[in-house]
Amino acid sequence: xxxVALVLAAILWPAQLAxxxxxxxxxxxxxxxxxxxxxxxxxxxxxxxxxxxxxxxxTLVWLALAAVSAFWVGHPRVLQVYGALLLVFYLxxxxxxxxxxxxxxxxLLIIGVVVGGLALMAVSLLVExxxxxxxxxxxxxxxxxxxxxxxxxxxxxxxxxxxRLGFSRQGRRVLIIVLxxxxxxxLASNSRAALGSVMATGxxxxxxxxxxxxxxxxxxxxxxxxxxxxxxxxMMLAAVLLAWNAGLLIEIVEKFTETQHRGDLTQGRLDxxxxxxxxxxxxxxxxxxxxxxxxxxxxxxxSTWISHLSRYGLVNALFFMxxxxxxxxxxxxxxxxxxxxxxxxxxxxxxxxSTNATFETGTSTPGMWLTVIxxxxxxxxxxxKDQWVSSDRRGAG
Numbered sequence: 380x381x382x383v384a385l386v387l388a389a390i391l392w393p394a395q396l397a398x399x400x401x402x403x404x405x406x407x408x409x410x411x412x413x414x415x416x417x418x419x420x421x422x423x424x425x426x427x428x429x430x431x432x433x434x435x436x437x438t439l440v441w442l443a444l445a446a447v448s449a450f451w452v453g454h455p456r457v458l459q460v461y462g463a464l465l466l467v468f469y470l471x472x473x474x475x476x477x478x479x480x481x482x483x484x485x486x487l488l489i490i491g492v493v494v495g496g497l498a499l500m501a502v503s504l505l506v507e508x509x510x511x512x513x514x515x516x517x518x519x520x521x522x523x524x525x526x527x528x529x530x531x532x533x534x535x536x537x538x539x540x541x542x543r544l545g546f547s548r549q550g551r552r553v554l555i556i557v558l559x560x561x562x563x564x565x566l567a568s569n570s571r572a573a574l575g576s577v578m579a580t581g582x583x584x585x586x587x588x589x590x591x592x593x594x595x596x597x598x599x600x601x602x603x604x605x606x607x608x609x610x611x612x613x614m615m616l617a618a619v620l621l622a623w624n625a626g627l628l629i630e631i632v633e634k635f636t637e638t639q640h641r642g643d644l645t646q647g648r649l650d651x652x653x654x655x656x657x658x659x660x661x662x663x664x665x666x667x668x669x670x671x672x673x674x675x676x677x678x679x680x681x682s683t684w685i686s687h688l689s690r691y692g693l694v695n696a697l698f699f700m701x702x703x704x705x706x707x708x709x710x711x712x713x714x715x716x717x718x719x720x721x722x723x724x725x726x727x728x729x730x731x732x733s734t735n736a737t738f739e740t741g742t743s744t745p746g747m748w749l750t751v752i753x754x755x756x757x758x759x760x761x762x763x764k765d766q767w768v769s770s771d772r773r774g775a776g
Contacts, residue, residue: 382471447661464751516659525565526745532558533727579730
């Protein structure tokens with residue numbers, strides 16, 4: 380499909396590459412190309428968007444406030460960031476609305492992302508010999524490798540959950556291979572924030588499985604779902620033991636120990652957060668916020684939410700978080716009700732990104748773009764079979 384190729388080539392693959400600082404230009408150029416080409420495709424066709432009116436109003440108000448912020452600080456960056464996010468959101472929705480099989484659209488996107496991930500892991504091995512100590516591969520630091528591999532894990536965990544998207548046996552094998560390889564590379568990066576994001580994603584999916592299996596108010600217990608939950612816990616424990624025996628966890632434990640001995644477990648993050656919180660404004664300080672909050676040549680940001688607070692102000696930061704929060708809430712409800720098979724993938728991606736973003740700075744990451752793209756597609760329904768219902772609501776996942 381043209382729309383899938385466009386999204387992968389212009390947004391998702393560049394976002395993976397842009398985790399390496401010298402290549403951040405890719406995610407600046409990519410969305411611009413996507414917007415230009417997608418706008419032509421949308422105008423050439425006739426599509427009818429399905430979008431909640433409240434969400435449309437919300438985004439219009441958000442854009443207006445971003446414009447106020449740009450005028451306030453005398454720099455257009457805030458409007459560029461949020462404007463690009465929302466333009467991509469609505470254009471993807473329009474392209475998805477014209478598709479007759481949106482589940483296939485999601486499956487192709489997932490396969491495209493994981494294939495791109497496999498390629499980058501292979502190139503990493505050519506650039507730098509593999510090691511278990513802060514491995515960065517082709518990226519400029521180990522935390523970027525953590526962002527990258529954790530993003531793959533969030534996506535694959537959601538895709539494998541109950542196979543709601545209907546991947547073939549061969550497709551599931553590819554996903555499992557990527558899951559194992561990404562887990563190894565993630566542990567080798569020793570990124571604590573990335574590892575925590577995967578644990579948070581797994582926890583939310585476990586909670587989803589529990590909520591689908593146990594209905595205390597009605598006194599119902601889905602034995603099949605409980606067996607799956609128990610099996611998942613056993614597999615997780617076995618994976619932890621295997622990783623420990625293979626030495627994959629030793630460096631992460633040592634990293635915690637080193638920072639604790641230095642008396643700075645957060646590695647300067649807490650001081651940076653407190654400085655931003657003390658100097659908050661309604662509409663931000665702009666890109667050069669370090670001088671405004673007294674952190675020149677010191678640690679700044681180290682949290683996407685804190686970075687947005689300092690750069691774009693409290694108002695815009697709250698709107699950004701509310702947008703992602705709404706996507707997570709929508710995905711949770713749809714996954715629980717079985718009203719959309721791609722909802723669980725969206726849920727895994729947005730939870731994973733939000734957790735990692737709490738401890739690392741990175742807006743234009745694969746996780747954020749995947750959240751925007753998957754949410755836009757999900758809101759358009761399924762195309763011809765909008766009343767999809769899970770084949771086993773009791774068994775769950």
